[in-house]
Amino acid sequence: MDMDPPEFHLLKAPPYSPDLAPCDFLFCPWMKSQMPKDVEPEDESVKSAWNKVVSRIPLEYYTTLVDEWLKQCRKVIAAEG
Numbered sequence: 001m002d003m004d005p006p007e008f009h010l011l012k013a014p015p016y017s018p019d020l021a022p023c024d025f026l027f028c029p030w031m032k033s034q035m036p037k038d039v040e041p042e043d044e045s046v047k048s049a050w051n052k053v054v055s056r057i058p059l060e061y062y063t064t065l066v067d068e069w070l071k072q073c074r075k076v077i078a079a080e081g
Contacts, residue, residue: 022069
């Protein structure tokens with residue numbers, strides 16, 4: 001079976017921007033707000049607390065995260081940034 005390879009277009013990658021990084025503008029700030037306030041960053045309990053918070057994230061949050069990321073991308077494109 002002979003198949004034509006798909007056609008790809010190379011896009012110029014934008015420089016790193018926290019405006020386009022969902023973890024920077026949405027996920028990490030939310031995670032920080034959900035973490036217990038008495039956990040020290042270098043303490044082993046951080047891993048346990050992180051895992052508890054992540055295990056309770058509803059599936060809808062991920063949908064919201066992607067939707068918000070797409071909105072951010074559209075804003076950057078509209079601003080020609």
